[in-house]
Amino acid sequence: MPIDDKDFVKLNYTGRVKETGDVFDTTYEDVAEEAGIKNDQKDYHPMVLAVGSSQLIPKLHDEIKGLEVGDKKTVEIPCEDAFGKRDPSLIKLIPMKEFKRQNIKPFVGMPLTLEGNPGVVRTISGGRVRVDFNHELAGKDIVYDLEIVDTIQDDAEKIKGLIEVY
Missing domain, CATH: 3.10.50.40 (Chitinase A; domain 3)
Known part of the structure; x- marks a missing residue:
């Protein structure tokens, strides 16, 4: 059936x-x-x-x-x-000081959740951390x-x- x-x-x-x-x-x-x-x-x-x-x-x-x-x-x-397609607006640059303030040492590939949204650290340079909040697929x-x-x-x-x- x-x-x-x-x-x-x-x-x-x-x-x-x-x-x-x-x-x-x-x-x-x-x-x-x-x-x-x-x-x-x-x-x-x-x-x-x-x-x-x-x-x-x-x-x-x-x-x-x-x-x-x-x-x-x-x-x-x-x-x-x-x-879904990748959404460039879901890639955020976050100042390193925000991580230091919370005693977090970010690294490339690090999974994290900010304001309930899961993301992954993609790059770290110039005092800024690029976090991708797109779904991994x-x-x-x-x-x-x-x-x-x-x-x-x-x-x-x-x-x-x-x-x-x-």
Whole structure:
């Protein structure tokens, strides 16, 4: 039976940057380990997805609709439909004295959160720190390999699966 909005499915996936092939997320432990992104705090197994919800990029929901259990599909998503284009206004120059005032020693590649916004230090020069608040995948076309493992009918299993995701 084809999958539609509001169906609950168990989904395996691997997300890659199209240009480089770098894996940024997966439900497969061996793939995560091979890509160097394995997180020991994460359980690797099919995720429970409420189709049409805000759990994934909207374009992925569109691609999942119509698939059936056992189907596999590779989906290419342009940056505009994924994590957006890079926005130059989200790159900020912050005076080094602001960091010193808070006893922070910034370094290139340092992740930080300012006013609730996650960012990454890109450069440090001339007493200024350039921080990029764009999503790390902004401006990148991505590819997802999807596999529909199962559908879920039992309400208790749906709730349990959603709790694991969040």
